[in-house]
Amino acid sequence: MSAFWFRRLWQTVLTLLTMLTLMFFMFRMLPGDPMATVISPALYPKAQETLRIQFGLDKPLWEQYFVYLKNLAVFDFGLSFHTGRPVADEISGRLLNTILLVFPSMIAAYGLGALVGAIVGWRRGSKIETVLVFLSTSLQSAPVFWLSMLAILFFSIRLDLFPIGHIVSPGMFPEENWRMYFSADFLHHLALPFMVNTLYQFCFPFLLMRSSILATVGEDYIELAKMKGLTDRRVLYHHAMRNSLLPLATTLPMTLGWAVAGSVVIETVFSWPGLGLLMVEAVGRSDYPVVQAAFLLIAVLTVAGTLIADLLYTLLDPRIVNE
Amino acid sequence: MSDTTSVIDVRNLDVVYHTANGPAKALFNIDMTISAGERIGLVGESGCGKSTLLKTIMGVLPPNGEVTCGAIHLGSTDLLKLSEDARRKTRWAEISMITQSALNALNPVKRIDAQIIEAVRAHREISKADGKALVAKLFEMVGVSPERAHDYPHQFSGGMRQRAVIAMALALEPKVIIADEPTTALDVIVQDQIFTRLRALQIERGFSMILVTHDIALVVENCGRICVMYAGMIVETGETHDIVRRPRHPYTIGLLNAVSVLGSTKEPIAIPGSPPNLFDKLEGCRFAPRCPLASALCHGQVPPATPLDNGHSVRCHHWEQADEFARRASDPNVWGTAVQSETT
Ligand SMILES: Nc1ncnc2c1ncn2[C@@H]1O[C@H](COP(=O)(O)OP(=O)(O)O)[C@@H](O)[C@H]1O
Ligand SMILES: [Mg+2]
Numbered sequence: 001m002s003a004f005w006f007r008r009l010w011q012t013v014l015t016l017l018t019m020l021t022l023m024f025f026m027f028r029m030l031p032g033d034p035m036a037t038v039i040s041p042a043l044y045p046k047a048q049e050t051l052r053i054q055f056g057l058d059k060p061l062w063e064q065y066f067v068y069l070k071n072l073a074v075f076d077f078g079l080s081f082h083t084g085r086p087v088a089d090e091i092s093g094r095l096l097n098t099i100l101l102v103f104p105s106m107i108a109a110y111g112l113g114a115l116v117g118a119i120v121g122w123r124r125g126s127k128i129e130t131v132l133v134f135l136s137t138s139l140q141s142a143p144v145f146w147l148s149m150l151a152i153l154f155f156s157i158r159l160d161l162f163p164i165g166h167i168v169s170p171g172m173f174p175e176e177n178w179r180m181y182f183s184a185d186f187l188h189h190l191a192l193p194f195m196v197n198t199l200y201q202f203c204f205p206f207l208l209m210r211s212s213i214l215a216t217v218g219e220d221y222i223e224l225a226k227m228k229g230l231t232d233r234r235v236l237y238h239h240a241m242r243n244s245l246l247p248l249a250t251t252l253p254m255t256l257g258w259a260v261a262g263s264v265v266i267e268t269v270f271s272w273p274g275l276g277l278l279m280v281e282a283v284g285r286s287d288y289p290v291v292q293a294a295f296l297l298i299a300v301l302t303v304a305g306t307l308i309a310d311l312l313y314t315l316l317d318p319r320i321v322n323e
Numbered sequence: 324m325s326d327t328t329s330v331i332d333v334r335n336l337d338v339v340y341h342t343a344n345g346p347a348k349a350l351f352n353i354d355m356t357i358s359a360g361e362r363i364g365l366v367g368e369s370g371c372g373k374s375t376l377l378k379t380i381m382g383v384l385p386p387n388g389e390v391t392c393g394a395i396h397l398g399s400t401d402l403l404k405l406s407e408d409a410r411r412k413t414r415w416a417e418i419s420m421i422t423q424s425a426l427n428a429l430n431p432v433k434r435i436d437a438q439i440i441e442a443v444r445a446h447r448e449i450s451k452a453d454g455k456a457l458v459a460k461l462f463e464m465v466g467v468s469p470e471r472a473h474d475y476p477h478q479f480s481g482g483m484r485q486r487a488v489i490a491m492a493l494a495l496e497p498k499v500i501i502a503d504e505p506t507t508a509l510d511v512i513v514q515d516q517i518f519t520r521l522r523a524l525q526i527e528r529g530f531s532m533i534l535v536t537h538d539i540a541l542v543v544e545n546c547g548r549i550c551v552m553y554a555g556m557i558v559e560t561g562e563t564h565d566i567v568r569r570p571r572h573p574y575t576i577g578l579l580n581a582v583s584v585l586g587s588t589k590e591p592i593a594i595p596g597s598p599p600n601l602f603d604k605l606e607g608c609r610f611a612p613r614c615p616l617a618s619a620l621c622h623g624q625v626p627p628a629t630p631l632d633n634g635h636s637v638r639c640h641h642w643e644q645a646d647e648f649a650r651r652a653s654d655p656n657v658w659g660t661a662v663q664s665e666t667t
Contacts, residue, residue: 124386220427226383227422228442228491229414238441239430317432318475 077293087293098274109201117209118241136203148269151196162192165271193270212244249313256305331357336393347601349375350555364542365535367552373535416446419492421502429476436472439491461490482513501533551575554598554609561635571637571645576652592655616641
């Protein structure tokens with residue numbers, strides 16, 4: 001493993017640690033007493049005090065912080081205020097649902113966006129280019145909840161092609177086990193939010209790839225590639241597109257962050273039982289341990305995405321690791 | 324149309340760039356013949372259309388460039404009449420090019436050997452082992468250790484990258500290699516090494532070479548024949564020693580004047596003024612506004628290419644005064660007056 005990856009890994013650990021710390025203190029600085037939902041102010045002061053000691057809230061903040069870190073290390077996020085079950089159990093299924101919704105549509109959006117953007121940029125000035133650029137810029141500035149609702153209105157209600165929400169039909173999988181992810185019913189439910197998310201996420205890589213190709217077309221190595229007698233397609237796919245992918249890889253962590261955060265909205269509209277929806281529900285119930293854990297996981301997903309993007313980048317550009 | 328020894332024969336070529344400001348007449352009435360095994364130099368100030376001419380020959384003009392008339396014969400086929408696919412097949416296999424900025428000519432994200440083999444594969448099948456052997460042979464020819472062939476461009480120095488591009492240009496043993504200002508980005512010592520190597524390779528392999536540069540001294544050193552270009556026209560062409568000894572075009576005289584000859588006390592002088600705007604109407608001789616010999620005739624009528632002896636040809640109404648002019652051309656005042664009279 002090169003020094004580059006060592007440094008990169010170390011940075012990731014540092015980022016995560018900073019995030020954990022910020023999150024710990026942020027939640028404790030929020031106005032209002034989170035414990036109010038658990039320790040009723042109506043209790044005797046003595047009983048309140050006992051409960052505080054049980055929760056370890058009598059200890060100094062820094063000690064609480066280390067307990068928190070120690071627990072995180074063994075994936076102990078505490079108990080949900082709402083259900084009383086361990087947060088880790090509550091959240092793990094939800095995490096998978098979010099990943100299944102966000103990552104495939106990101107991959108589809110980036111794959112399509114890069115390909116279509118490259119072709120459209122390469123054949124500069126086509127009618128399709130004008131139309132697609134107009135549509136993407138409009139789509140990009142449309143709120144995603146509005147898009148989702150339009151899609152539901154049209155495809156689910158008007159055409160009755162897709163279910164309105166949820167991850168499987170009610171009663172199909174009472175136990176919610178892994179089997180449901182392999183059912184046609186699940187795919188049927190996934191289809192519409194997947195398409196909306198893909199469409200929405202498509203705009204950014206498409207527009208970026210198009211302008212990136214336009215900047216690459218004038219490069220000397222493209223001219224040389226043409227002079228070598230390569231076919232037009234080969235010049236596009238092996239030279240122009242290959243190099244134009246670099247800005248896409250650089251911005252991937254950012255858009256991945258948006259996508260994961262944006263899943264809160266899509267999940268809410270589609271009643272998709274993912275991390276985002278869980279977070280919305282938990283906020284409504286002041287279920288602090290769940291909110292905090294969901295926050296944390298969203299952050300971890302984003303950081304992991306960044307690491308993947310970096311891996312991609314080094315695969316794409318040999319100059320990074322070698323320097 | 325072309326005699327037996329000519330490899331490339333450019334006839335009456337006009338190229339226009341379409342721009343937002345209207346058409347720029349980048350090439351006008353270009354005639355140029357490259358014979359088998361010769362080294363020919365193309366000189367002229369930057370912006371005079373050298374790269375445009377080469378790109379037209381290679382068939383890689385940018386989308387806004389248009390050939391409005393003329394023919395480019397490679398052997399007996401007119402390249403301009405070929406289908407895109409037939410044209411593609413002639414590229415690199417028949418004519419290859421060492422580009423102006425070899426530093427950026429290699430794709431930064433691909434290994435150098437892969438980029439060379441890719442050029443070969445575009446024209447014929449080659450096995451992995453043969454490809455590797457070929458690259459090793461080419462690297463030896465240009466003087467880079469074959470072990471470095473699997474590197475990325477950024478791991479190479481400027482001179483090495485230039486050599487790698489030369490290796491690439493040699494890969495398919497083309498009839499003609501074009502070198503467009505191949506060493507402008509390199510220091511003088513590396514430049515010298517590269518030219519020595521190129522000359523040796525040319526003699527050994529027997530390809531024809533077009534060397535393009537704004538530095539007439541380089542051409543004088545390396546080429547048997549010279550084409551002098553000015554504002555999209557070839558104003559004088561001939562054997563190098565004829566042109567150096569007896570230039571017939573005032574512009575050529577000016578160019579030679581601008582070169583400091585080692586050991587001589589002659590001060591180099593630049594020609595005052597600048598080339599015409601290609602968007603303008605451009606009547607008459609394009610050099611007339613800067614020419615001390617210019618007369619009313621020059622401003623009104625394009626001078627025809629006048630053939631002299633030994634393949635020497637000049638486009639100047641007053642070429643007969645050239646000898647007399649050459650004697651006083653080393654006096655900067657001679658040039659100054661022309662520009663002054665233009666501005667008044
Ligand atoms: N794509 C283009 N569009 C418009 N004008 C161009 C284009 N490429 C070159 N030119 C113009 O054509 C002229 C010749 O350029 P070029 O062939 O590059 O000259 P040289 O190689 O001798 O320096 C210049 O005036 C340049 O500005
Ligand atoms: Mg040039």
